[in-house]
Amino acid sequence: MLDRTYREILSHEEYRFVCETRAFMQEVIAPYAAQIDRDDDVPQEVFEALKPYMSVSIPEAYGGQGKGLLYDCLVIQELGAVSPALVTFIEVAQLFAHAIEIGGTEAQKKKYLGKLCQGMVGAYALTDTGPGSDPANMGTTATRERQGWRIRGQKRHITFADIAELMVVFARTPHEGGDKSVGTFILEAPYDGFDFIRRSEWSGLRGHKAWEFSLDTYTEELIGGPDQGLQIALGVLNSTRTTLACGHLGLAQTALDMAIRFSKEREVAGQAIYKNQGISFPLIETAAKIEGARLLSYRAARMHDAGRDHRAETSMAKFAAAEALIEAVTVANRVLGGFSGNLDYPGDLYLRDAFTWVAAHGTIEVQKMTAARGLFSSRNPAAA
Numbered sequence: 562m563l564d565r566t567y568r569e570i571l572s573h574e575e576y577r578f579v580c581e582t583r584a585f586m587q588e589v590i591a592p593y594a595a596q597i598d599r600d601d602d603v604p605q606e607v608f609e610a611l612k613p614y615m616s617v618s619i620p621e622a623y624g625g626q627g628k629g630l631l632y633d634c635l636v637i638q639e640l641g642a643v644s645p646a647l648v649t650f651i652e653v654a655q656l657f658a659h660a661i662e663i664g665g666t667e668a669q670k671k672k673y674l675g676k677l678c679q680g681m682v683g684a685y686a687l688t689d690t691g692p693g694s695d696p697a698n699m700g701t702t703a704t705r706e707r708q709g710w711r712i713r714g715q716k717r718h719i720t721f722a723d724i725a726e727l728m729v730v731f732a733r734t735p736h737e738g739g740d741k742s743v744g745t746f747i748l749e750a751p752y753d754g755f756d757f758i759r760r761s762e763w764s765g766l767r768g769h770k771a772w773e774f775s776l777d778t779y780t781e782e783l784i785g786g787p788d789q790g791l792q793i794a795l796g797v798l799n800s801t802r803t804t805l806a807c808g809h810l811g812l813a814q815t816a817l818d819m820a821i822r823f824s825k826e827r828e829v830a831g832q833a834i835y836k837n838q839g840i841s842f843p844l845i846e847t848a849a850k851i852e853g854a855r856l857l858s859y860r861a862a863r864m865h866d867a868g869r870d871h872r873a874e875t876s877m878a879k880f881a882a883a884e885a886l887i888e889a890v891t892v893a894n895r896v897l898g899g900f901s902g903n904l905d906y907p908g909d910l911y912l913r914d915a916f917t918w919v920a921a922h923g924t925i926e927v928q929k930m931t932a933a934r935g936l937f938s939s940r941n942p943a944a945a
């Protein structure tokens with residue numbers, strides 16, 4: 562089913578790229594997936610093998626491959642199919658890169674995108690100890706000091722902050738543009754004034770490490786204006802939600818494929834269980850939701866690459882993909898019957914990964930709020 566869909570909706574070059582990427586992920590990365598989940602740790606050689614994928618959409622002028630967001634989507638989809646935990650490694654590089662691309666000066670782009678393309682690890686520190694869905698009210702603040710900024714506060718759930726050599730940090734700048742004003746800052750390791758408090762622990766995405774840390778540090782690197790942080794953060798998420806939607810679909814497809822295989826092999830009362838509509842209907846309904854979300858995601862990515870506003874389309878894609886993922890792992894476990902949760906099958910891993918993952922880059926509810934704004938905006942002729 563997948564190959565037919567790809568041929569129909571991707572160009573020849575995109576199709577070749579996804580086939581090559583899939584082969585790489587299946588042959589090189591997939592053999593590590595069980596070990597990463599078991600050890601809750603990622604071998605260094607896996608990070609090294611994935612580093613070329615950090616620069617796929619970064620413009621060639623800064624050392625990247627200049628391929629556009631749709632290609633990032635294809636990478637994340639194929640990596641999500643074998644190891645969602647590792648998607649977070651590429652995603653944080655993309656979060657960092659998009660922040661610089663959106664708000665950085667030419668000199669910042671040359672310097673920091675160049676470093677990322679050489680393999681330095683980036684991180685993205687937006688979420689605070691306050692509610693992640695309301696970044697305008699974060700507790701971390703930045704105040705002017707000498708030629709730069711003093712940043713104080715506490716961040717939470719910051720993926721790979723422990724190994725990141727570059728970090729984008731968001732902080733409220735109430736003295737610059739009012740109470741809800743936020744600025745975007747770049748920090749480089751070693752980080753002065755950081756205190757790592759604890760690792761955020763989830764049952765899923767094991768191997769992915771996210772951290773809570775306090776910071777009291779100084780930087781002279783501001784991206785954009787001191788009150789443009791929310792604009793930059795939302796612009797960044799607008800891109801990375803598109804790619805993450807494809808990651809969700811990669812895992813959803815893997816769960817669905819496992820359930821299809823099981824339903825053909827497992828016989829009850831003399832016939833394969835898929836011959837019961839009680840099994841085949843939920844499977845085909847899930848397949849349709851995955852394909853629908855995939856079309857939405859690719860469309861949003863193409864709109865991005867064409868320079869068009871795609872906020873509503875991306876949020877639709879992200880919540881459709883997250884819901885398809887939740888449905889796929891739920892249906893897959895139901896089809897497994899008494900083997901759901903049994904460690905001979907990966908159903909339990911899919912459940913843990915899916916529920917840990919879907920809130921990243923904004924929850925389903927937040928995506929619906931963003932998409933609904935598009936529905937009622939003047940861009941929508943029905944609402945104009």
Ligand SMILES: Cc1cc2nc3c(=O)[nH]c(=O)nc-3n(C[C@H](O)[C@H](O)[C@H](O)COP(=O)(O)OP(=O)(O)OC[C@H]3O[C@@H](n4cnc5c(N)ncnc54)[C@H](O)[C@@H]3O)c2cc1C
Pocket residue numbers: 653685686687688689691692693694695717718719720721766771917918920921922923924925926927
């Ligand atoms: C695996 C993982 C990795 C992450 N990595 C990073 C990272 O590298 N950097 C980073 O900055 N952040 C990171 N995050 C944080 C992530 O972005 C936040 O968890 C996310 O934005 C949700 O924030 P919250 O958990 O504080 O939920 P809250 O904002 O506390 O929301 C709680 C619940 O209330 C709902 N809700 C909130 N407001 C409304 C409303 N108005 N209407 C309806 N429902 C509402 C939400 O949908 C959610 O269900 C990561 C999260 C995960 C799970």
